[in-house]
Amino acid sequence: MPLIEPRVLKGFRDFLPPQELARRNMVEKIEKSFRSFGFIPIDTPALEYAEILLGKGGGETEKQIYRFTDHGGRDVALRFDLTVPFARFVAEHRGDLVLPFKRYHIAKVWRGENTQRGRYREFTQCDFDIVGSDGAAADFEILLMIRNTLRPLCGDGVVIRLNHRGLFNRFLSSLGVMEQSAEILRQVDKLAKVGKDGVQKLLEEITGKTESLRILDFVSLEAEGDYETVLEALKAKAGEGEDTRRLEELRRFMKDAGAADGFILDPSITRGLDYYTGVVYETFLTGLPDIGSICSGGRYDNLAGLYSKDKICGVGSSIGLDRLQAALEILDAENAHAGSCCAALACLEAGDAGKAQKAAEAFRLKGITCEVFLEPKKLTQQFMLAEKKGIPWVIIPEDDYSRFTLRNIAARENKESLDVEDAADAMAGM
Amino acid sequence: MPLIEPRVLKGFRDFLPPQELARRNMVEKIEKSFRSFGFIPIDTPALEYAEILLGKGGGETEKQIYRFTDHGGRDVALRFDLTVPFARFVAEHRGDLVLPFKRYHIAKVWRGENTQRGRYREFTQCDFDIVGSDGAAADFEILLMIRNTLRPLCGDGVVIRLNHRGLFNRFLSSLGVMEQSAEILRQVDKLAKVGKDGVQKLLEEITGKTESLRILDFVSLEAEGDYETVLEALKAKAGEGEDTRRLEELRRFMKDAGAADGFILDPSITRGLDYYTGVVYETFLTGLPDIGSICSGGRYDNLAGLYSKDKICGVGSSIGLDRLQAALEILDAENAHAGSCCAALACLEAGDAGKAQKAAEAFRLKGITCEVFLEPKKLTQQFMLAEKKGIPWVIIPEDDYSRFTLRNIAARENKESLDVEDAADAMAGM
Incomplete structure (x- = not known):
C-alpha cells in the first residue's frame, strides 16, 4: 500500500513539546490567578447547532465558520468563539447558576480565516466574565484581574486602555451622528492600523468633514495626559453622565486598591462590536506595541438575548493566548522553552529498571521531577541525551542504588556519594 | 425575532462549574504525575485530512467519524482518537524528536456513536506513550505510571491486569488456529461482557468445539492464583518464549521497585485491536468492577506504518477520563464537588470595591483563594450565598479594612478582630 503523506491542514499546527509545555505553563499561571479571584471553570461542546452559533447570522462569521451536516442530518458547526x-x-442553565456568576473558559475555537496574514484556523481563547452584576465593582474586578494576571507573566509593561461606550455615544449624539454609530465605531477601531488621516477620511465619508474632524479630536484626547486630566477634558466635550461617573468611580477603586498605575483612559478604544454597552478595554505591552491587544473586553447588557427573554448583563474579557505566547517568547525566550524535567536517572544496566524506578520515585517524592533513562548507553551519551532534552541534572546510581553521583550538565561537574536527601537538596538549590 | 431554543446536540454536554472543576483538578493531578516521570505534553489539531485519520479506512471508524468538506474543498474530519x-x-516530526520520546496528550475526541448506551459523542482522552524503545524497562515504566498516577486518585483498589500478545498467539499456533487470531481476540475480549459460556459459543463457531474449550481454559488461568503461579501454568501450556521471559522480567522489576502488589497476570486480557504486538493491559477498580477498565494499552511495533517506512515501536496507555471521573464521583463524592474557592470577602458598601480587592489580594498572596462579593446585601444573605457556592469562609472587614471578622459557614461561628496573617492562618488550618 502506498504511504500517506503525514501533514496537517493549512492554517493548523502541531504543538511540539517545548511550545506545548510553555503554553501549558502559561495557562496554569492564568488559571491559578483566575481561581484566586474565585472564578470557576466551565466547558461547552466544540460542536453545536449552526442555528445557535450563527444567531442572527450573516457577515464574516458565516463565511468563516466550519459548518456541515452530521450523521443525523443536523445542521452543525464548530464554535468560532467562546462568547x-x-x-x-x-440561557440554558439559568436556574442552576448562582448570580453573580463568575466563570472562565479556556478552549479551542475554529475559523476558516484567510491564512495569509499569519492567522491560524484553530486557536485557543481564554474568556472570563462576571454575569448578573451591573455595578462598578464588577467592572473593576475584571480590570484588576487583567492587571494582576498579566503583570506576573509579562512584567510592568502591561497597560490597560479603557473607555466607556456610553460616553462616546453621548458625544456622537451631540454631533447628531448617533444613527451611524456602529459604522463610526468600526472605523475608529482601525486607528492603530490605518492612522489618524486614514480614519479621518473613512469617517468623512460617513459623517461629513466637520464631524469627522471633531470625532478624531475627541478620540485623540488620550494624548492630554493622565486618567484624571483626560476625564476632565472628556467631560468638557461631552458633559457629565452615568458613564463619566462610572469612569470616576473606577478610578477611585484603582487608587483604593493600590493599583492606579497601568490604567490609561483612552477615548479611541471603542471595540468594533456593537455588543458592548459600557466600559470597554484593550491591553497592550509597552515593550511590544506591534503585537496588538493581548486582552480585550467590556460590559454588555444583554448577553443571551437570542435565546432568552431574561436580560442578563455582565462584564468580561478575553486573553488571546496565541498572541500572549508569542509575546512571552520574545520577552523571555529562555523560560518559555525550559525543559519540563529536573533530573534524569542514568541507566547502568537494562535489568535494573525496577531499582531505577524505585530510586527515581524517591526523588519525585522530594518534588524533583525525574525521568528514568531506559537504555544502558555510555554515560557520556546519556549526558548528551540529557542536554538535548534540556534536563539540567543526571543522577548516576552508586552502591546498588543507595547513594548517587550527581552530574551538573551545564557545569560538567560531578558530586559523588550523595544520599537521596542531599542530592535532592543540591538540585533544588539550583 | 423569535427566540432560538438554547440546547446542545444529542450526545454532547456542558460541564457546569462543579463537574468542570472536578475534571480539571483530576487532570492537574494526572499531569503532575506524568511530568514527575519526565513525560512532556504535545498537542495536535482537532481537524485533519480525512485520509490521514481514516488510514486503511473501513469499519466502525468510518461510520462514526465527523467528516465533511471544508471551505477549500478539502476532505477533512474531526479526530476520533489521539493514537x-x-x-x-x-512520522512528520521524526527528525525533531529525541528518542526514546516520552509524551502525553490530553484532548477532546469526537465519535458519532450510538448514544443509547450512555456514550458521549465528545469525550476527553489522556494518552501517554514511550516511542523508540523496545525494552522491558519501557513496558515497566508505563505500567508503573498507571499504578502511581491512579492510586493517589482512586486508592489501593487500582489493579492492573496484564498479558502478552505473543504468548496468546503462540498458544493459538499450537492449536493450529493462528489464522483466525484477530477474530478470536475480538471474541475473548467480550469475556467480561458476555461471560464464559457466551464466549465459548462464539469461539466454537470460529474454531470448533475442542479448540474453543482449550482457549477458554487458557484464558481462565488467572483463577490459578498469583502472578508467579499463573506464569508457571501458562508456560506449561504454551512453552517458554520471548514473551514469558518478558513477563518474568517485568515481575522482577515490579518487586525491585517495591510495587509488586496491584499487578495480576491475566491471560484473558487481549485488547481487541490487532495493533498490539507485546504486553497488553487493562486497569480496574476492585470496588467498582462494573465501571470497566479505566486505563488500557500495550506495546506496538509499528506505530506510523501508514505514513512512514521507518518502523517505530513503542508502548503506551490511555486513561478514560470520563470513566475515571464517574468513578471518582462514586468513590469520593464530597471531594469531587468541592468549591474552588476558600473564602469570600463580604461586601459592606458598593463604593468600597477598591479597598475590598486590596484586602482580598493580601489573602491571595497568602495562598487563600478569595472571591470578592460585589453587592452590599445583608450579611446573612452573603453567608447564604457563600454556602450555595461551597465557600467555607466569609471574611468581614472591620476598621476600614485593617482587621477582619472570620465567619465559619459550616460551624456558623465568628472570630473577630483578626489581622490578615491570623485570619489566613485560621483558614489554612482548616
Missing part, C-alpha cells in the same frame, strides 16, 4: 456558546449556556 | 494523530505526528 456565543457562553450566552447559550447561561 | 492516529500521534502516529502522523511522529
Whole structure:
C-alpha cells in the first residue's frame, strides 16, 4: 500500500513539546490567578447547532465558520468563539447558576480565516466574565484581574486602555451622528492600523468633514495626559453622565486598591462590536506595541438575548493566548522553552529498571521531577541525551542504588556519594 | 425575532462549574504525575485530512467519524482518537524528536456513536506513550505510571491486569488456529461482557468445539492464583518464549521497585485491536468492577506504518477520563464537588470595591483563594450565598479594612478582630 503523506491542514499546527509545555505553563499561571479571584471553570461542546452559533447570522462569521451536516442530518458547526456558546449556556442553565456568576473558559475555537496574514484556523481563547452584576465593582474586578494576571507573566509593561461606550455615544449624539454609530465605531477601531488621516477620511465619508474632524479630536484626547486630566477634558466635550461617573468611580477603586498605575483612559478604544454597552478595554505591552491587544473586553447588557427573554448583563474579557505566547517568547525566550524535567536517572544496566524506578520515585517524592533513562548507553551519551532534552541534572546510581553521583550538565561537574536527601537538596538549590 | 431554543446536540454536554472543576483538578493531578516521570505534553489539531485519520479506512471508524468538506474543498474530519494523530505526528516530526520520546496528550475526541448506551459523542482522552524503545524497562515504566498516577486518585483498589500478545498467539499456533487470531481476540475480549459460556459459543463457531474449550481454559488461568503461579501454568501450556521471559522480567522489576502488589497476570486480557504486538493491559477498580477498565494499552511495533517506512515501536496507555471521573464521583463524592474557592470577602458598601480587592489580594498572596462579593446585601444573605457556592469562609472587614471578622459557614461561628496573617492562618488550618 502506498504511504500517506503525514501533514496537517493549512492554517493548523502541531504543538511540539517545548511550545506545548510553555503554553501549558502559561495557562496554569492564568488559571491559578483566575481561581484566586474565585472564578470557576466551565466547558461547552466544540460542536453545536449552526442555528445557535450563527444567531442572527450573516457577515464574516458565516463565511468563516466550519459548518456541515452530521450523521443525523443536523445542521452543525464548530464554535468560532467562546462568547456565543457562553450566552447559550447561561440561557440554558439559568436556574442552576448562582448570580453573580463568575466563570472562565479556556478552549479551542475554529475559523476558516484567510491564512495569509499569519492567522491560524484553530486557536485557543481564554474568556472570563462576571454575569448578573451591573455595578462598578464588577467592572473593576475584571480590570484588576487583567492587571494582576498579566503583570506576573509579562512584567510592568502591561497597560490597560479603557473607555466607556456610553460616553462616546453621548458625544456622537451631540454631533447628531448617533444613527451611524456602529459604522463610526468600526472605523475608529482601525486607528492603530490605518492612522489618524486614514480614519479621518473613512469617517468623512460617513459623517461629513466637520464631524469627522471633531470625532478624531475627541478620540485623540488620550494624548492630554493622565486618567484624571483626560476625564476632565472628556467631560468638557461631552458633559457629565452615568458613564463619566462610572469612569470616576473606577478610578477611585484603582487608587483604593493600590493599583492606579497601568490604567490609561483612552477615548479611541471603542471595540468594533456593537455588543458592548459600557466600559470597554484593550491591553497592550509597552515593550511590544506591534503585537496588538493581548486582552480585550467590556460590559454588555444583554448577553443571551437570542435565546432568552431574561436580560442578563455582565462584564468580561478575553486573553488571546496565541498572541500572549508569542509575546512571552520574545520577552523571555529562555523560560518559555525550559525543559519540563529536573533530573534524569542514568541507566547502568537494562535489568535494573525496577531499582531505577524505585530510586527515581524517591526523588519525585522530594518534588524533583525525574525521568528514568531506559537504555544502558555510555554515560557520556546519556549526558548528551540529557542536554538535548534540556534536563539540567543526571543522577548516576552508586552502591546498588543507595547513594548517587550527581552530574551538573551545564557545569560538567560531578558530586559523588550523595544520599537521596542531599542530592535532592543540591538540585533544588539550583 | 423569535427566540432560538438554547440546547446542545444529542450526545454532547456542558460541564457546569462543579463537574468542570472536578475534571480539571483530576487532570492537574494526572499531569503532575506524568511530568514527575519526565513525560512532556504535545498537542495536535482537532481537524485533519480525512485520509490521514481514516488510514486503511473501513469499519466502525468510518461510520462514526465527523467528516465533511471544508471551505477549500478539502476532505477533512474531526479526530476520533489521539493514537492516529500521534502516529502522523511522529512520522512528520521524526527528525525533531529525541528518542526514546516520552509524551502525553490530553484532548477532546469526537465519535458519532450510538448514544443509547450512555456514550458521549465528545469525550476527553489522556494518552501517554514511550516511542523508540523496545525494552522491558519501557513496558515497566508505563505500567508503573498507571499504578502511581491512579492510586493517589482512586486508592489501593487500582489493579492492573496484564498479558502478552505473543504468548496468546503462540498458544493459538499450537492449536493450529493462528489464522483466525484477530477474530478470536475480538471474541475473548467480550469475556467480561458476555461471560464464559457466551464466549465459548462464539469461539466454537470460529474454531470448533475442542479448540474453543482449550482457549477458554487458557484464558481462565488467572483463577490459578498469583502472578508467579499463573506464569508457571501458562508456560506449561504454551512453552517458554520471548514473551514469558518478558513477563518474568517485568515481575522482577515490579518487586525491585517495591510495587509488586496491584499487578495480576491475566491471560484473558487481549485488547481487541490487532495493533498490539507485546504486553497488553487493562486497569480496574476492585470496588467498582462494573465501571470497566479505566486505563488500557500495550506495546506496538509499528506505530506510523501508514505514513512512514521507518518502523517505530513503542508502548503506551490511555486513561478514560470520563470513566475515571464517574468513578471518582462514586468513590469520593464530597471531594469531587468541592468549591474552588476558600473564602469570600463580604461586601459592606458598593463604593468600597477598591479597598475590598486590596484586602482580598493580601489573602491571595497568602495562598487563600478569595472571591470578592460585589453587592452590599445583608450579611446573612452573603453567608447564604457563600454556602450555595461551597465557600467555607466569609471574611468581614472591620476598621476600614485593617482587621477582619472570620465567619465559619459550616460551624456558623465568628472570630473577630483578626489581622490578615491570623485570619489566613485560621483558614489554612482548616
